[in-house]
Amino acid sequence: MASGLGADLRKLLAAGRVMDSLEERILYAYDGTSQKALPDAVVLADSSSEVSAVLKYAVARGIPVVPRGAGTGLSGGSVPARGGIALSLAAMDRIKEIDAENMVAVVEPGVITGRLQSRVAEAGMYYPPDPSSLGYCTIGGNIAENAGGPHCIKYGVTKDYVMGLEVVLPNGDIVRLGGKQVKNVTGYNLVQFFVGSEGTLGVITEATLKLIPRPRTVKTMLAIFERLDDAAESVTGILQAGVTPASLELMDQRSIHCVEDFLHLGLPRDAEAILLIEADGMPEAVESEAKAIAEVCQRMNVRSFTTAANAQEAEVLWQARRAISPAISKLRPSKIGEDICVPRSRVPEMIRRVQRIADEYQLPIVIFGHAGDGNLHPNILTDRRDKQEMVRVEQAIAAIFAAATDLGGTLSGEHGIGLTKKPFLSLDLPPEAIRLMQDLKRAADPQGILNPGKIFGGE
């Protein structure tokens, strides 16, 4: 790569914003997948004009630019696969406005999702998308990956909250799209064009986000089932009973065992599934919803059903779900978290297929996830240093993707395709769709400098 890259960038940007020592390049080589590729230089941007200056410089020279929020993604999306400039937006973290009248927030991309949620809550409102990394991931990354989370069954995913964007195009142009207006059909829906684009179409430098009224109360319930099918039928039964729970989380038997080995909470080891269910809204509605949920679970042979009386008890119920990650890290040094999504009715079949895959490839795989929307996270526990085992891991991943698409599902519910899933893209998308996507990519980024090597290229 151009040896004068760092020097050139230093001329364009304020002091201290450009780093190119080997140490710094190592520090911006990874994301939450442990995939690594060294950038040639790192830029910590502080404004859209700085982002624009970097892109204008890069596009003229064909240098790759890889935008990055907090680098917590789970598909290799912010890994600089072809070198170039790692463009961190983490320092652009101002909450510019919380507009209570129009119920929107205007934020910079580096704002931490959880921080926005608490600021919004202080103003009596709610920003629902809640990826489990919400304490440290950024809004910009959430938008680029169209992140989800447990509460998306009722409230939708990130895309449902993006009303407007400021985006810097690969040629350096700064465009503002959408805004505070609730309805807007003027021209193509370019706001959504950039949502979930994984940093390949433009760099998000500001977002206008929809806020909703904060639910007055939340009730948390834990249901333990002896049979997986009963748990799955409860999920569909609850929705058919006219209740949309705020969250509907599932843990399979291996997750239960992992947590039990680690925390000794007294969860029954012979139970095949646990559902963690939340109802939220107006107090009276929550009461009757909780009652309906309990009835459905009773009808489906629930073995035990616990309702938290207060926030403290709710925290105890969440303990098992939250303990999965620490628990599995005790078992094996590495974990590879997948993110398939199948139609809700196929959840039990999907879980059984993953369990068969686990047996076939002799790998511990725990499954948990958002049963309410069919989004499951099979986590393969492994040791990345064991080359032989990693071959089996790769085979198991391919088998999981094949099973998901076979059941009418998709490769990724909320993590994105990035690097890790791109070899499987054609399992999920017909060639015509891939071609259209690539045409759109070329239209937005003719030189192909933005986050090259992602999404496409492996099929």
Add this chain to the structure above:
Amino acid sequence: MTMQTALQEALFRCNKCGSCTATCPLYEQTKQEGMAARGKLALVEAALEGNLPVTPALRDRLSDCLLCGACKVSCPSAVPTTAIFEAARAEVAEKLGLPLWQKAFLFALDSPSLLGVATRTGGLVQQTGLLSFAPPIARCPYRSRRLPNLTGEQAKATVAFFVGCLMNTVYADVAEATHRVLVHNGYRVETPAVGCCGMPNRGMGDREGARRLARQNIDALARYETVVTDCATCGSALKEYGALLADDPAYAERAKGLAGRVYDIAEFLVRFGYEPPAGELPVRVTYHESCHLGREQKVKAQPRQLLRSIPGLDFVEMSGADACCGGGGSFAFTHPELGRQVGAAKGESIEATGAPIVATGCPGCSVQLRNLLRHQGSTAVVRHPVQLLATSYGRMATIPSGSIIS
């Protein structure tokens, strides 16, 4: 870089999830990867794999850490971040040698007479108004003070008081308060000739020095059933001697044994009981929980309990009481700007309580808090909880008259 296998295994558990960035005070200020644990672990990993040479640049990056331990507590994979950083610093120091100022500093701490000369000289310089960033050095070190004590027969028990370097020289009034409170509660106080606890050595990468001091202190404390200290850092170091000397067959067991006999003064008083203070102290006090006391020793409730037990004392919890103050041992000297930025929020939290006194059990934090408060023009003062207890006992005046609620 090599590093022992157990730590390498632990390092490998880091999945780069980024949860450490949520709790790292330095990342919060800078938003730079290198400041958070995940980044430094990546650098150590690269060095171990031979992909990053050990240079002063790596040493500097490893020094970008308060060793506050927040990342260690929040890590979902339970990676012992600070132990890895200490080991990495030690390896780098071994390869590159310690910078001269660190050598001189550790040498002074290791030699009581030299430390005495240095602090006396510092004290004289301070009288001229220079060195105002440093807290005032006591006119008379604790160890030179003639204080009342009980005889073995009068006392219900004898305790060894581990007097830390800073406590003896700078915060001698705190050490005196600890002494008086112990005597007031019927203990005979003995002050065996201990050396530095070794924590500064560990932080700077002088692992061998830390181990030598640990052995020395284990010998010095061997005949005591109970060891009490009023320094959060020393307490933390003493309790970790077991890990530090785990591979030393002659000392491993004794080091572990000592850990079970060491108590922070607040932990000791609450555990074994103390005479309820009777003297009215109508003053508002807030409490800063030092990382070495709260996170490392899990002594959280006890100092607050001491404070609340003082009649008339209006205890107000500040927001983020357990957040690092940005002191980080010598961090505030090597990274003054960053240390101040981290501490700014702490200063504001203290101010927001309206308390004229902030109590804390750590001399390192006390230095930092004093500077933060001065920097923001606050008149609030820093005290050790045991000082307020000693005052309530009527044993020592420790609070400025202006802070009393009239």
